[in-house]
Amino acid sequence: MKIGRGELFAGRALLVALMAFTILPFISIFMTALHPSGTVPGGLEWPADPQWGNFLEAFRVSQMPALVMSSTFIVLTVVPVALVISTMAGFAIGLLRIRGANMLLFLFVFGLTLPFTGIIIPIYYLERAMGIYNTPLAIPLPLIALYMPFAVFWMRAHFVNMPAEISEAARVDGATTWDLFWRIHVPLAQAPITSLGILMSIWTWNQFLLALVLVEDPTKRTMAGALGAFQGHYATDIPLLCAGTILILVPTLIVFVLFQRQIIMALLQGAVKG
Amino acid sequence: MSKWSGREAIIGWLFALPALLMYAVFVLLPFLLTIVYSFYKWNGTGPMTWVGLKNYVTVFQVPNLIGTVSNAFWLVIWFSFIPVGLGLVVASVIHRLATGRFGEIARTVLFLPQVIALVAAGIIWGWLFSLSGLVNQILKFIGLGAITRAWLGDFDWALSAVGIIGIWVLLGFCTVLLSTGISKIDPALFESARIDGASWFTEFFTITVPLLRHEVSVCLTVTVIAALAAFDIVYVATAGGPGNSTAVPGLQIYILAFTQRAVGLASALAVILMTLVIVVIIPIQRLSREESAQ
Numbered sequence: 001m002k003i004g005r006g007e008l009f010a011g012r013a014l015l016v017a018l019m020a021f022t023i024l025p026f027i028s029i030f031m032t033a034l035h036p037s038g039t040v041p042g043g044l045e046w047p048a049d050p051q052w053g054n055f056l057e058a059f060r061v062s063q064m065p066a067l068v069m070s071s072t073f074i075v076l077t078v079v080p081v082a083l084v085i086s087t088m089a090g091f092a093i094g095l096l097r098i099r100g101a102n103m104l105l106f107l108f109v110f111g112l113t114l115p116f117t118g119i120i121i122p123i124y125y126l127e128r129a130m131g132i133y134n135t136p137l138a139i140p141l142p143l144i145a146l147y148m149p150f151a152v153f154w155m156r157a158h159f160v161n162m163p164a165e166i167s168e169a170a171r172v173d174g175a176t177t178w179d180l181f182w183r184i185h186v187p188l189a190q191a192p193i194t195s196l197g198i199l200m201s202i203w204t205w206n207q208f209l210l211a212l213v214l215v216e217d218p219t220k221r222t223m224a225g226a227l228g229a230f231q232g233h234y235a236t237d238i239p240l241l242c243a244g245t246i247l248i249l250v251p252t253l254i255v256f257v258l259f260q261r262q263i264i265m266a267l268l269q270g271a272v273k274g
Numbered sequence: 275m276s277k278w279s280g281r282e283a284i285i286g287w288l289f290a291l292p293a294l295l296m297y298a299v300f301v302l303l304p305f306l307l308t309i310v311y312s313f314y315k316w317n318g319t320g321p322m323t324w325v326g327l328k329n330y331v332t333v334f335q336v337p338n339l340i341g342t343v344s345n346a347f348w349l350v351i352w353f354s355f356i357p358v359g360l361g362l363v364v365a366s367v368i369h370r371l372a373t374g375r376f377g378e379i380a381r382t383v384l385f386l387p388q389v390i391a392l393v394a395a396g397i398i399w400g401w402l403f404s405l406s407g408l409v410n411q412i413l414k415f416i417g418l419g420a421i422t423r424a425w426l427g428d429f430d431w432a433l434s435a436v437g438i439i440g441i442w443v444l445l446g447f448c449t450v451l452l453s454t455g456i457s458k459i460d461p462a463l464f465e466s467a468r469i470d471g472a473s474w475f476t477e478f479f480t481i482t483v484p485l486l487r488h489e490v491s492v493c494l495t496v497t498v499i500a501a502l503a504a505f506d507i508v509y510v511a512t513a514g515g516p517g518n519s520t521a522v523p524g525l526q527i528y529i530l531a532f533t534q535r536a537v538g539l540a541s542a543l544a545v546i547l548m549t550l551v552i553v554v555i556i557p558i559q560r561l562s563r564e565e566s567a568q
Binding site: 032041044113224227228242264 | 286290307377386389401409473523
């Protein structure tokens with residue numbers, strides 16, 4: 001197997017160019033964030049006197065502690081509940097094969113095609129009628145529901161491939177359906193549950209539309225929702241806006257670096273299964 | 275056994291019930307209500323007036339409303355066709371020339387934008403595309419100073435500029451997914467092709483592309499939905515402007531419903547959007563099914 005020098009060079013050049021295309025935007029906002037607040041620097045320009053204080057200023061004006069608290073609360077409400085109920089439903093459809101399982105699966109899969117913007121209007125009016133609009137539950141409740149098509153489909157794909165012998169053996173030993181679920185199949189489903197949990201955490205952190213429509217106070221939204229509001233206030237102060245954006249990106253980027261492999265795998269499997 | 279089956283069936287359904295309930299209340303009910311609202315004139319607080327299909331007629335007659343649909347299709351080229359096409363090329367280049375650590379790094383780097391909030395992507399590129407931003411700086415550097423402009427504020431270019439944000443976000447996703455697909459192709463195929471002295475082009479068009487049909491259809495599905503249902507990026511980067519040149523259905527629905535209080539009209543556009551997504555997705559799914567049947 002021989003690959004020509006020219007080809008090798010062209011191929012590598014392409015990869016390097018595309019990596020630059022991906023990375024330069026990050027470098028640009030980082031450099032911009034270090035310029036004096038209120039100025040309009042060039043796109044890629046190291047400041048004469050780096051203003052590290054911009055990050056502190058952005059931390060203060062964006063009320064970062066409140067934001068982190070609120071986003072964390074939303075993630076911790078949404079992800080565990082969504083995991084439990086979707087695992088149970090996936091178990092019922094994929095393993096117990098309850099009557100009507102196919103119809104139920106079709107119903108959930110249908111939801112995969114619905115854009116959030118398509119159903120956000122009635123969600124808003126329903127929440128007003130139920131009295132949960134602009135409360136701590138305003139984002140979590142619909143978000144859990146909106147994850148169900150993907151999550152149930154995902155967990156069902158795991159359960160449907162479990163060999164029947166495992167369940168049969170447990171049944172012979174007198175296990176109830178709940179035992180079968182909780183003691184045998186949930187421990188065996190740890191890998192798909194973990195991937196699903198990582199995915200839903202990132203999606204929740206980054207959720208924008210629901211936050212924008214359902215919660216008025218930006219400090220009670222998700223990170224992405226807060227960032228949208230932050231941009232509204234500081235659109236003209238480019239260095240500060242860049243500093244704020246970086247602060248909001250840092251947690252996701254850290255999570256990505258730590259769980260790179262799992263995240264990429266989960267997103268891919270999610271796409272292929274979906 | 276039959277004595278138990280009734281009880282077992284009920285227990286089974288109890289497992290599915292919580293998910294089904296949440297889904298029914300916050301997804302299925304809103305879906306049906308969107309359809310219902312679309313036949314009424316309603317400002318969100320006052321009485322609702324039945325208007326039949328009038329809202330749909332309005333959507334198709336008002337250029338600013340139906341224009342959002344053609345904008346969405348224009349975005350499909352940028353969000354979907356380019357990332358998938360380029361992703362195929364990059365994945366095959368990595369497979370052929372950069373099998374080691376370099377390829378691994380390239381994939382991870384390209385994937386990075388996929389994990390950050392789309393809102394952040396919109397803000398970052400809003401700055402890059404501005405008059406003194408990086409894009410113009412680079413253009414000046416390579417001697418194209420004459421064409422510099424505020425890209426997102428330009429009637430002719432804003433929508434394509436939004437499209438480039440889409441490429442930035444979605445290229446890595448497509449590359450990694452297609453790359454994984456290539457690694458599942460029988461290596462013997464590539465080896466024998468290379469022993470025959472096949473060029474990259476031959477390898478690409480005779481092995482890689484035909485055998486990745488399933489992965490390509492997955493990429494197309496995900497990215498087409500991202501294009502048609504775009505909201506976050508557009509809301510942050512251009513808010514639909516200048517004029518209505520970058521308005522997409524998702525954004526227009528939001529503006530109509532929550533700032534102009536034209537709930538019925540917004541719902542009609544929402545129904546059109548949801549129908550559009552399904553109509554576009556079904557043939558793409560077929561593509562993949564037919565392949566696996568062969």
